[in-house]
Amino acid sequence: MKHMAVRMKQCEWYSISDAMEKLQYSRTTLYRKMDSGDLVSKKIGGSRLVGIEIDDTDNETNSTLNETNDTDVLQTELVDNLKEQIIYLKLQIENLQEEQRRNQTIIMSLSQNQKLLMDAKKSWWQKLLGISNTIEGTI
Numbered sequence: 001m002k003h004m005a006v007r008m009k010q011c012e013w014y015s016i017s018d019a020m021e022k023l024q025y026s027r028t029t030l031y032r033k034m035d036s037g038d039l040v041s042k043k044i045g046g047s048r049l050v051g052i053e054i055d056d057t058d059n060e061t062n063s064t065l066n067e068t069n070d071t072d073v074l075q076t077e078l079v080d081n082l083k084e085q086i087i088y089l090k091l092q093i094e095n096l097q098e099e100q101r102r103n104q105t106i107i108m109s110l111s112q113n114q115k116l117l118m119d120a121k122k123s124w125w126q127k128l129l130g131i132s133n134t135i136e137g138t139i
Helices: 016-023 027-036 056-120 124-129
Strands: 010-015 040-044 047-054
Touching: 010 016, 016 027, 016 047
Parallel strands: none
Antiparallel strands: 010 047, 040 047
């Protein structure tokens, strides 16, 4: 005697509006299918739920969709992480540029102070005649 694999049909339960969207049925068609027995429904409290059968092919499709969704989520997280890194690096660049500006200002200030110090070492007659210190050694 051959053993036949009995495939249990599983249902996922949806509200009327969700079932209409999933099955792409109008409200009238959905109720007509429930009345004829093509679709299973049950009432819980004041809400009617529609059972939509899940096939093995649907499970494979759902599995593939879940893998795709997982990949999408990972890609989204990766993109967000990269965006955060870009923002951090831009801030680092701005800080380094500001530090470079400060260093250049300090160097310019030191150069000006050095010139003033060199001018202060000149005697009054060198200042009057505009003679530099290097010429003093030759006179």
